[in-house]
Amino acid sequence: MQPTQRRLANAIRALAMDAVETANSGHPGMPMGMADAATALFTRHLKYDPADPHWPDRDRFVLSAGHGSMLIYALLYLTGYARPTLDDIKRFRQLHSPCAGHPENFELAGVEATTGPLGQGLAMAVGMAIAERHLNAIYGDELVDHRTFVLASDGDLMEGVNHEAVGLAGHLKLGRLIVLWDDNRITIDGSVDLSRNEDVMARYAAGGWHTAECDGLDAGKVERALDEAIADERPSLIRCRTVIGYGAPNKQGTAATHGAALGRQEVEAARKELGLEPEEFTVPDDVLAAWREAGRRGAVQRAEWHHRLDASKAKDEFLERLAGKADDKWLKPYLEELIAKPPTIATRKASEMALEAINAEIPATIGGSADLTGSNNTKTKAQEALTADNYAGRYIYYGIREFGMAAAMNGMALHGGVIPYGGTFLIFSDYCRPAIRLSALQNARVIYVMTHDSIGLGEDGPTHQPIEHLQSLRAMPQLELFRPADAVETAECWAAALASEGPSVLALTRQNLSPVRTKAAKENLSARGAYRLRKAAAARKAILIATGSEVEIALDVAERLESQGIGADVVSMPCTERFDAQDPDYREDILPDVSNREILRVSIEAGATFGWERYTGLHGLRIGIDRFGASAPAADLYQHFGLTPDAIAPRVVELLQKRDML
DSSP states (O other): OOOOHHHHHHHHHHHHHHHHHHHTOSOOHHHHHSHHHHHHIIIIIOOOOTTSTTOTTSOEEEESSGGGTHHHHHHHHHHTOSSSOHHHHHTTTSTTOSSOSSOOTTTOTTOOSOOOSTTHHHHHHHHHHHHHHHHHHHHOTTTOOOOEEEEEEHHHHHSHHHHHHHHHHHHTTOTTEEEEEEEOOEETTEEGGGTOOSOHHHHHHHTTOEEEEEETTOHHHHHHHHHHHHHSSSOEEEEEEOOTTTTOTTTTTSGGGTSSOOOHHHHHHHHHHHTOOSSTTOOOHHHHHHHHHHHTTHHHHHHHHHHHHHHOTTHHHHHHHHHTOOOOTTHHHHHHHHHHSOOOBOHHHHHHHHHHHHHHHOTTEEEEESSOHHHHTOOOTTOOBOBTTBTTOSEEEOOSOHHHHHHHHHHHHHHOSOEEEEEEEGGGHHHHHHHHHHHHHHTOOOEEEEEOOSGGGOTTOTTTOOSSHHHHHHTSTTOEEEOOSSHHHHHHHHHHHHHOSSOEEEEOOSSOBOOOOOSOOSSOGGGGSOEEEEOOSSSEEEEEEEOGGGHHHHHHHHHHHHTTTOEEEEEEOSOHHHHHTSOHHHHHHHSOOOOTTTOEEEEEOSSOOTTTHHHHOTTSEEESOOSOOOSSOHHHHHHHTTOSHHHHHHHHHHHHHHTTOO
16 A cells, blocks of 8 residues: 555655754754645656756756755655765765755755755746746757746745746746745744735736645645646746644744754654654655655656657757857957957947857857846847747846846756856846855856946946955855956957856956957967966066956056066956966966065056955055045046056056165
8 A cells, every 4th residue: 555645745754853853953844844745746746857867858846945955855865866865864964965954956966956045046946947948949849848846935935036036937927937835934033924914925926927825734735736837827836835843743833943953852752743653764665665656757758758859850959058068169260350450349349249259159148138238238139039929039138137137047057058148237246146156156157247347337436336346256266257358358258258167257348448469369368367468578577467447557557667667567367266277387477476576566457456465465566446436437537546557657666666676
């Protein structure tokens, strides 16, 4: 006789209780409350195969309520994934265990996205649903035909990014997106009534979503709600009425089960209440067998899909798309055109020109902007809008939803088959930052096109002028920030970003820049992170290190110094992270490790000087802006803040004289 759905669900509850209790850390309440709903999803609806966790046409499941990570760990173990093993679960939240405090997609196959910061999992799922519909429009149902399911908490639905994600999904009519809302009416502080009185269902319905309600503690009723959602053409929110910590007789329904172990006595009481085995980490043989059988449901579907793939004329192209191939064949001929006729243009315009070549060569790119298309220059001539009527389009109008855009791009990148890029002003990276951090943590290839990168944007003033942003983004691990100096460097930086396996930020100017690269190079110099743009003619006394719009200023400063017999190298440093990764010999050649008594290093960047001592040394000269900007034309601002050759050259000479280096 097959075990009941409740007995299957109780296996999740048992593992969640035991793991959190052993670790004396974690969140047992959500897994215990949503165990029945998760059982309905994983045994009856979700399309997956633990034998091939990366099967391209699997359904995606995102645990947006990442604090309840033991739910996904229990499900992966029970359904037969290679990991986590039971021993892994016993080491929940311990160093080197793949069962981290919050789910991390780089630790376990079957975890589609790294979640924990509430709201972002659901927002990434929107991106996954976009990618699925886009690829389906190109390759058809035979190769791409899956859904994206989300388990979300009250907190996920409260976060501001939820409003952005819900609006975008509803607007694009992403009917393959289904959200199970764990409506347990409890947050860490206590009852949800302390902080919320809105009608969540009405809000979703107003956004174009289908909504349904069910008893989340009854797997059969959850199944019927899922059937209803699958039949609807709109994205769906299913309100699952649950009890947090269900089964813990003295603590269920209270905040006490949310973020702490139940305690040994309560665990034992829950075992009796739920009819569980007396030994911890024990799953009855018949229950485990039923779960493993459920995990094998997708094997036939996967085999059928592989047969269709093998028979498809698009097989090779499809697999290349999934592999993330981004050929740079476009780069060499495009650079030859630029070198032949160097343009004086803003790097945002240079980016648009590069994208014309890139998008023609790489069909996987999907662009977009948070309502700044004309300013970010992110849309190319041939790109059609991706809409509910045309999922084959390659440009998304995200609206004023910077955070939602960034999170959706993460989901698109994680889904695979597309390379997302999206634009806004660099100042608004503050709105995107939590998603950029998850891009970096997950190593998701997302390209952020951030224009208006300095006081050079001019009259919009200090609210729009980035000061600390370049350095704060450079401080983020596993993120590469590129700040190109002209059209050639912009193209090289685009090529480097596309070839990267992780996220990139392109910081681009509003104002026009003179060309600084007028001769062909044998390699992508920007991919090195920094390179010697101009070699000192006289005996070298200074190295001028500059980025972006300040490189042309550094070249003019060098000319003034050379006219006084002072030799000065000019180093363009479009990407500090790339330079730091070069071999020691290369770094030594560009920035020789000598005393500031021999060579003065000078950094020039229209932003915070914080951190530049890494390259100038403590006694070098750091020229930048360590206060907020002002509202004025760009040229006046550069004059005001001393970022001109006439202002910088005397400062260099003065310091050289002070140190008896002349």
